[in-house]
Amino acid sequence: MRHEVRFSGFGGQGIILSAVILGRAAALYDNRYAVQTQVYGPEARGGASMSQVIIDDEPILFPKVKKPNLFVIMSQEGFEKYGKTASPDATMLIDSGLVHDRPECICIEIPATREAKTQLGRDIVANIIMLGSLVAATGVVSAQALEQAILASVPKGTEELNLKAMRLGFALAVPEA
Amino acid sequence: MRHEVRFSGFGGQGIILSAVILGRAAALYDNRYAVQTQVYGPEARGGASMSQVIIDDEPILFPKVKKPNLFVIMSQEGFEKYGKTASPDATMLIDSGLVHDRPECICIEIPATREAKTQLGRDIVANIIMLGSLVAATGVVSAQALEQAILASVPKGTEELNLKAMRLGFALAVPEA
Amino acid sequence: MRDDWLRADRLPHIYCAGCGNGTIMNCVLEAVDQLGWNMDETVFVSGIGCSSRAPGYIRTDSLHTTHGRALAFATGVKMANPSLHVLVFTGDGDLSAIGGNHFIHACRRNIDLTVVCMNNYIYGMTGGQGSPTTPIGKTSTTTPYGAAEMPFDLAELAVAAGANYVARWTSYHVTELTKAVVAGIQTPGFSFIEVRCQCPTSYGRRNKYRQPGDFITYLRESAVLKDRWDRSSAGEELPSEKFLIGEFVRRSRPAMGVPDEA
Amino acid sequence: MRDDWLRADRLPHIYCAGCGNGTIMNCVLEAVDQLGWNMDETVFVSGIGCSSRAPGYIRTDSLHTTHGRALAFATGVKMANPSLHVLVFTGDGDLSAIGGNHFIHACRRNIDLTVVCMNNYIYGMTGGQGSPTTPIGKTSTTTPYGAAEMPFDLAELAVAAGANYVARWTSYHVTELTKAVVAGIQTPGFSFIEVRCQCPTSYGRRNKYRQPGDFITYLRESAVLKDRWDRSSAGEELPSEKFLIGEFVRRSRPAMGVPDEA
Amino acid sequence: MQGNVACAEGALAAGCTFFAGYPITPSTEVAEHMAAKLPKRKGCFIQMEDEIASMAAIIGAAWTGVRAMTATSGPGFSLMMENIGYAVMSETPCVLINVQRGGPSTGQPTMAAQGDMMQVRFGSHGDFSIIALAPSTVQECFELTAKAFNLADQFRCPVFLMADEVIGHMRERITIPDSVQIVRPKPLQEGMLPFAPEDDLIPGFAAFGTGRKIPVTGLTHNEKGYPDSTNPARHESLVRRLVDKIETVRHSIADYEIVNEEAEYVFVCYGSPVRTVQEVVQRAKTPGTGYLHLRMIWPFPEQLLSRFPNVKAFIVPELNLGMISREVERHVCVPVISAGKIGGELHAPDELVAIVEQLRSGGCP
Amino acid sequence: MQGNVACAEGALAAGCTFFAGYPITPSTEVAEHMAAKLPKRKGCFIQMEDEIASMAAIIGAAWTGVRAMTATSGPGFSLMMENIGYAVMSETPCVLINVQRGGPSTGQPTMAAQGDMMQVRFGSHGDFSIIALAPSTVQECFELTAKAFNLADQFRCPVFLMADEVIGHMRERITIPDSVQIVRPKPLQEGMLPFAPEDDLIPGFAAFGTGRKIPVTGLTHNEKGYPDSTNPARHESLVRRLVDKIETVRHSIADYEIVNEEAEYVFVCYGSPVRTVQEVVQRAKTPGTGYLHLRMIWPFPEQLLSRFPNVKAFIVPELNLGMISREVERHVCVPVISAGKIGGELHAPDELVAIVEQLRSGGCP
Amino acid sequence: MKLDIDESRCKGCNLCTMVCPYRIYQPGTAPNRRGIYVPHLDQPERCPNARLQQIYGRRLCGVCALICPDQAIRWEKEKPYEPHNVVIEY
Amino acid sequence: MKLDIDESRCKGCNLCTMVCPYRIYQPGTAPNRRGIYVPHLDQPERCPNARLQQIYGRRLCGVCALICPDQAIRWEKEKPYEPHNVVIEY
């Protein structure tokens, strides 16, 4: 099963790191194939940043996302530039505090930045919350793989904070589970 | 009639200027065709400098000298590098005070540098003496053309000196004329 | 008034929040505006870098050139038509890394240009590599263990290379900077104004000035007035974490490209 | 002794009669010989120009590179193997025209090189075009009406750019020059020795020093000892036709490529 | 007059008033002549710190509306590659003279070559096209340099005169006309955007200082000149236009001479080897031979190759190891004999005759 | 792992201990990774003042016997052209990585392209040859970079890894072997002159400091290394050897993959477009298609084109307006379809399928 | 004249809050649609520029506008011009 | 030690004639085979280097050899070594 996941938000939210972690989870810990790409450069600064991951069971040849089926959108501009055109059968997680519009596809609202600030005191981990929610809601990678990938990717000393964020993400996505 | 004339000597003797003057005489004042080329660069410095002129009645296509029929050689090194291989039917004028060897072809000895010094007090015009001798001995261009070309080519104020040198060259080439 | 000089259809610009480049643009436009310059006779030239994007936001003829070459292009513009006012925006990388040779030669020739260097100690545009002005010990993506090379003192270099006007300020000193640009413009020959400024994204982030305000505070606190120091220091060396601000030279060596009336 | 250092099979060299480059080669070889250097651990590097041909006559490993780039190549050699002694021969054009950027950066980094610049005020190799050191008013094939641009003071530039050792002598001052090369070599970091010298062919010919001896006389007479001037001048400016000789700086800023034992 | 001086005179006749350069053998006389002449005509001669700066300066000057030129040779040409790309992208009219010498690297500074013929077309990064001319006589040095300015202005691109050391240093008599034809760029119409093409794919030109407030950039840009470098469609349409404005007219602007269309053995030649070919074909009347002499090499006018119905082989004598012969090979299915020669000497007529004879006797040279 | 990081890791695995570079998008991560890793291995990372200096520094370093590399992209690559020629002429082994972005000029700094494929072969002045590789996966970034060092040492020439932004910034899992094969230059035999070729046309190598007193120059030189730049025969034999040492073995060193020799429609591809071709040919099994995937593009192994007996047309999908397609055209007489695409996006599989279908239905795309 | 922050330009860097001698700029507390915390103005009438610009015919102080990297600060004409009565706290 | 000018190297620049404190070098008067006016030596035994080099074990003065651009000046060993009696003129 091929998944094409698109992340977007503004610079500083860790959009690219999110994609890297997801790709790593799939490729290194779930033993599937993953290719991660991103939009670079100054035009992407200030404005919306974007990053994508393809996850597949067979080797990935054509490496570019054709039609994402999963979205993680963390800013209004990101939504406008990279989320608006989502196809109706896609699933989109949005940071509900930062994105004002809503897509036509399946939409899961996660108040990640707000929760990061209020519950964990650090809005910097909002992206990890979103990742947790993404995995909980879609199972695109296994929860264990995600956890391992997070541990392998975040700065020393912040592991606990990030795992908390991940678990918070799990919880926010499946509120009553 | 195609003439291929080769000049050689050491830097500072005015070897290139000689060729330029001869070409100019032919092209501008005798209304024939002339192409002048030369050897350049630091390797030519210190060592032997060389310059050539082709003079012809029809346009000159292939512009490089194939087999010079006229030589003007003003240093021993010039002789060794550019004169030694002259074909037997060629004519060579040499500065007899500076060139020690003699070629196998027709050789006309002109003590140009010595005469320039003793008669004119300036060895710098030895090349013009050689040019005068060349023209007197071979008629490769007309004497009038040579005179005009010299006047058009030498620094202001030195015209008279150079014409004297030219005439001295005429005289040296045809001692009893 | 200054707003006339801006291409409003391109704003907001691509600079990160709190980037010093925008501030420096303001001061330069304020200066040319104070001088009553005509937009149609003014040309802005730049190389490549965040700083070098500035001319693109200004409503005049402008030349956004290749990395490091702004001064060589500007030399062509000015020498071909000395009646144009030619100003150059450049960065520390653009001016003093790849462009160092054009810099010293433009100083030497004393071409009648006004050059404003946005010195943020880093290559901002490419994401934060060390530059020839990165202070010893500071981290960047190419100096992960701290910069080990001595940085240039750009103002001193400009003086030694021959420029007629040289000054240094920071993006905090907006009024002094504006005045220096005016003074530089009014000095025939090459005028060089170095402006130390904040890059919160590429430099600040790795060196504890992630917030623009913290960076501005650092600049304000490290800057020492040259005049005052010269008077009081008795030849001591400035502590290495400080730098001098003020006018370094104003003189009248032979210059090139000065318009006839000037 | 010095003769061992020469590639006798390439002599006489291509330099014109009386060219100062040959003299400067002698002094440098004398200096390394005095220091007891091993030919097999010594590398000479140069760019392109008459001056830059010098390494080709020396019996060591040598790198005759591209025009202006000698210092960048030398940086590679030295940083890859600091135990090699690396000396650079360069010309005023090679070093300060096309190579100016590598020059100031090598000074700034303070790479442990010894650089000898044969400053003959001209591009000799290409037949006498003006260089960044041609004095105002002097003629060359590209300044037929007299040079109009201010020349560089290479020694001052090296000081401002950060070199640890800077001196200037002339091809007349053979013993002082030899000592300066020794001192430069012994100073860790970048050592720069500018040598003003005669090019009778390309410069002298157009500027009344056609004879090597006249040129040498000019050099001797225009040179003013820096120490003496500093003591006696009371801050006046040196007359423009004179220049200072002597040691400009000797210091110990952080350097790169210094071998471990040094 | 020397070829290099004729180039300078051609530029002056065309109204060139700005020269920025850096000395290099064997092109230096172009600069030296401009240094002597421009100050007397209120033009600007400036010797820059290197070739990168020289190229930059002429682009800057060109935007003030003057005709600007530089001259160099191999090593300097290599250094100009980045800014040549900038001239292409910014559509700046300018003229470069490359008096070719033996490469690679420092190589043979004083010897002739035509080794930069592929470099001039492909030496800068990315996709682009340029116009390149090559003189084979001192007269053509004058004429083609003057023409280069017109082409540069008309097509708003860098135009190259690819001379070689033989032509550059050769002295021949030339005829200088009283005046030369001058075609300046078409003006930027009122209300048009500065990078919006007209029907010929070329935008009108307005100089700096004329009130049009043009933002010039080397980034991919829109018709206003604003950067738009992450938009694939924008890049594609811009770069295709830059190429097409030159390539689509390659047959109509071709500058060439064809001798003996009936020939079986056809020389394709340019620059100084043309003279040897002429000697072989015209003077020696070597049977069955003819030639295509290209004065404009790029864009390459491949249709001219089909003007020889009886051709059995094309012979391409060049002072390199085979460059334009590659281009010929792309377009024909008869044998293409690359008669490359390096080292600094011209092909002797006999060498070319020998190739023809070998071909005629069925051999493969 | 990211493609750029894989390049750096490949270099480290191959024993590269010297990196000199200048940052430029999209290659910068190569330098950044080397900056982090080399100091820990007693190697030298140095950020130079520009790309000219970077290229110079690696040549200088290479002569001390270390493995040296730089990395850049279009504008920086253009600046390196002169010193690349020097590396060729001085027979200095070194490795350059070019992560290609959209040109000409500043163009599209963040978008992928393959627009420097002709430049790498012809971008420096004069005649020469080089070796150029192109990776299509992150794994190949690692492997081909390591291989590049071996080729550089074996052939004593600059070797280029022509990556592109897609591969450079893509993250894929890779397998890093415990060790990679390392082939160092053959030593300069006692009594041999430093530039005297052996049977393979390549001289032995001795590093500076080992007592061989080698005079290295970019001038035309004799076997001792002494300048001899006005001697035509010397130049010809030297430059021909420099070209021949690479070109004569082009078929034996070719690095490629051929799929479906029976194909009628054959893609010739390299770099990231290979992946689209694989998708079309292998996964979608588009009938009648096959491909030649070149990992080594220069020297061009034209004999491989004849391995497809049934070919009706070659299709060359490249991220440029047609570069390697030109080379294919030189060697075949069937139609060559240049499927160039610029702007930064890869060909979608459908686009290539459409070309095949149009060809099959007799149309001309 | 009325002091105004152009919300479409402001990126919330808070430099204005550092430099105004009157402390007119206060850090924003809620993000706008673009996610930016635009400062809010505390009694902007106190700004001498707002009060006196038209009288003096030139800009006074103006430090905030000069330092604002995003060209977001300006003074809009209010017509008809009426001087405000404000409490100035030194 | 014997002072000697290598005729195959000397280019006749006459710099040696300028610098020798003993005026040992005199401008040449006749060209050699290569056209060069090589200086001739006037009582070269007076050179302190010629006299004392072997005694002191190092080169003395040596200015002529240092300035000679063509590496044409050298001291050859004479065996067996015998001090010369020379008149030294100061």
Ligand SMILES: Cc1ncc(C[n+]2csc(CCOP(=O)(O)OP(=O)(O)O)c2C)c(N)n1
């Ligand atoms: C020839 C070339 N090399 C490298 C680059 C990549 N590059 C673009 S901007 C830049 C550095 C800019 O630094 P600086 O001038 O300080 O500007 P800042 O972004 O910091 O304002 C570099 C290296 C380029 N565009 N061209």
Ligand SMILES: Cc1ncc(C[n+]2csc(CCOP(=O)(O)OP(=O)(O)O)c2C)c(N)n1
């Ligand atoms: C890139 C490049 N540009 C120009 C040249 C031509 N060139 C060779 S030497 C030289 C000038 C040398 O001047 P300088 O360094 O002062 O040496 P000199 O000959 O005076 O000793 C020039 C311009 C070249 N070889 N390469």
Ligand code: SF4
């Ligand atoms: S990266 Fe730095 S210099 Fe560039 S816009 Fe951002 S803050 Fe400014």
Ligand code: SF4
């Ligand atoms: S041209 Fe000048 S620098 Fe060159 S060798 Fe002759 S005298 Fe020396």
Ligand code: SF4
């Ligand atoms: S102009 Fe001065 S007083 Fe007025 S708001 Fe700005 S900083 Fe404050």
Ligand code: SF4
């Ligand atoms: S300085 Fe400008 S951009 Fe920054 S917060 Fe204030 S108004 Fe906004």
Ligand code: SF4
């Ligand atoms: S200094 Fe040397 S080259 Fe000059 S004349 Fe004396 S011996 Fe000869």
Ligand code: SF4
């Ligand atoms: S060593 Fe001194 S004294 Fe002896 S010959 Fe030379 S210059 Fe004269």
Ligand SMILES: [Mg+2]
């Ligand atoms: Mg910067």
Ligand SMILES: [Mg+2]
């Ligand atoms: Mg010089």
